Amino acid sequence: MLTKRIIPCLDVRAGLVTKGIAFRENVDIGDPVAMARKYYEEGADEIVFYDIAASSDRRDILIDVVDRVAREIFIPYSVGGGIRTFEDMRRVLLAGAEKVSVNSAAVRNPQVIAQGARAFGSQCVVLSMDVKRVERSEKIPSGYEIVINGGRTPMGMDAIQWAMRGEDLGAGELVVNSIDADGTRDGYEVTLTRIMADTLGIPVIASGGAGIPEHLYEVFTEGHADAAIIASMIHYNTYTIPGIKQYLADRGVPIRKVPMMQ
Amino acid sequence: MIAIIDYRAGNLPSVERAVRHLGYEAEITSDPKRIAAAERVIFPGVGAAGAAMESLRDLKLVEVLRRDVFEAGKHLLAICIGIQIIFEYSEEDDTNCLGLLPGQVRKFRGPDIDGKLKVPQIGWNQVFQKQVHPIFRGIPDGSEFYFVNSFHPVPDSSDIVIGETEYGYRFASAVAQDNLVATQFHLEKSGPVGLKMFSNFLACGRA
Numbered sequence: 333m334l335t336k337r338i339i340p341c342l343d344v345r346a347g348l349v350t351k352g353i354a355f356r357e358n359v360d361i362g363d364p365v366a367m368a369r370k371y372y373e374e375g376a377d378e379i380v381f382y383d384i385a386a387s388s389d390r391r392d393i394l395i396d397v398v399d400r401v402a403r404e405i406f407i408p409y410s411v412g413g414g415i416r417t418f419e420d421m422r423r424v425l426l427a428g429a430e431k432v433s434v435n436s437a438a439v440r441n442p443q444v445i446a447q448g449a450r451a452f453g454s455q456c457v458v459l460s461m462d463v464k465r466v467e468r469s470e471k472i473p474s475g476y477e478i479v480i481n482g483g484r485t486p487m488g489m490d491a492i493q494w495a496m497r498g499e500d501l502g503a504g505e506l507v508v509n510s511i512d513a514d515g516t517r518d519g520y521e522v523t524l525t526r527i528m529a530d531t532l533g534i535p536v537i538a539s540g541g542a543g544i545p546e547h548l549y550e551v552f553t554e555g556h557a558d559a560a561i562i563a564s565m566i567h568y569n570t571y572t573i574p575g576i577k578q579y580l581a582d583r584g585v586p587i588r589k590v591p592m593m594q
Numbered sequence: 595m596i597a598i599i600d601y602r603a604g605n606l607p608s609v610e611r612a613v614r615h616l617g618y619e620a621e622i623t624s625d626p627k628r629i630a631a632a633e634r635v636i637f638p639g640v641g642a643a644g645a646a647m648e649s650l651r652d653l654k655l656v657e658v659l660r661r662d663v664f665e666a667g668k669h670l671l672a673i674c675i676g677i678q679i680i681f682e683y684s685e686e687d688d689t690n691c692l693g694l695l696p697g698q699v700r701k702f703r704g705p706d707i708d709g710k711l712k713v714p715q716i717g718w719n720q721v722f723q724k725q726v727h728p729i730f731r732g733i734p735d736g737s738e739f740y741f742v743n744s745f746h747p748v749p750d751s752s753d754i755v756i757g758e759t760e761y762g763y764r765f766a767s768a769v770a771q772d773n774l775v776a777t778q779f780h781l782e783k784s785g786p787v788g789l790k791m792f793s794n795f796l797a798c799g800r801a
Contacts, residue, residue: 333719333760334761335717335718335738337717337718372785375785403611403615406611406612406782406783406784406785406788406789407783408783426607430608453640453641453642455640455742504716505716533712534712558712558716558717559717589737589738
């Protein structure tokens with residue numbers, strides 16, 4: 333049986349891992365390569381690197397991180413943040429990432445999804461979206477709006493419609509990050525995740541809000557998520573990946589066993 | 595020498611990194627002479643069957659793989675699109691493949707899949723060992739490996755099936771015959787168990 337994936341997210345800024353609350357006041361935590369290796373050894377199913385201060389001059393630092401990670405961890409990992417062009421995608425994939433995730437750039441230029449999928453295959457292209465709950469309207473019938481620039485800029489686009497468009501353009505997976513839940517540790521946006529998972533034919537990865545293992549249980553069962561991103565709940569050693577996996581396995585969620593071998 | 599066949603199929607560097615991590619040197623090559631001279635050959639890849647066969651034909655590697663690698667009895671490891679290309683025919687792009695093994699490649703479909711499971715399957719799924727095989731040495735039965743696939747092999751004979759996986763139904767996720775071993779899952783992305791299987795392949799037949 334296909335297992336539910338647990339995906340630690342490492343927010344990287346200037347080569348260091350950070351995790352902030354609602355995208356503000358970021359604090360440095362540690363070396364991304366060392367943290368990736370630790371999570372790999374503890375049984376992470378995949379790792380996401382998110383370059384939060386993505387500007388072109390910093391991009392080389394990120395590429396160096398990607399390259400170093402590729403030599404040490406042998407599970408899939410994706411890189412996102414500031415991926416604007418086909419060329420950005422190519423560099424990250426060549427450096428060793430399995431997948432590349434596009435967010436704001438895809439909203440501005442949806443064809444970047446199609447270009448990436450054609451050149452590298454859909455399995456390489458993850459569409460990531462930041463979503464905010466709003467009043468239902470003619471423009472936003474679902475009541476979930478796409479926002480960009482770390483949540484600061486509302487786009488007047490319906491999140492469900494955008495997700496379907498992204499799938500049609502060739503995205504292989506979808507990360508749904510709730511701006512309302514992100515950093516709160518109060519739980520994922522379960523309703524939004526379930527609508528996405530039930531509507532789309534590609535895997536849906538829930539993001540934003542994980543604080544306790546029960547939140548993962550909720551989003552996998554009620555939310556129908558295929559995978560869930562976690563960050564602060566493990567970065568500060570409040571919980572461990574083996575502990576979270578044990579909690580979920582005990583409650584009947586199909587989980588990859590943490591390998592006990594060299 | 596270990597040859598990793600370069601047929602523009604992507605993910606070759608991850609396979610090379612895994613081999614190097616295990617302490618072996620590998621050469622990524624599309625040179626028929628280098629491949630024919632190799633002690634063992636890895637045939638990796640992601641992508642579509644049609645494009646993969648076209649590249650192999652362009653690079654004049656079809657006969658090399660059949661005669662100089664498979665029939666010559668070299669240790670051959672085929673991964674992901676590799677396991678599909680070694681059969682006779684793939685539904686993907688209606689493609690005639692290498693035909694090293696009798697059987698076909700079909701898309702996931704059926705009452706337990708349509709509308710219930712997503713295709714491609716993406717993620718970690720269990721491999722149940724159907725035969726004792728040196729490639730599984732030290733690997734617990736039912737270990738999870740990383741899959742990304744919409745299609746899967748349907749061998750004519752179950753005798754060559756060494757591993758099975760459940761996705762709507764049981765399908766052959768690992769096959770072996772003589773010195774050939776092939777897996778639908780990505781060994782290079784399957785963590786410690788994947789590396790262990792790589793290491794078993796690289797060690798097999800060595801004194």
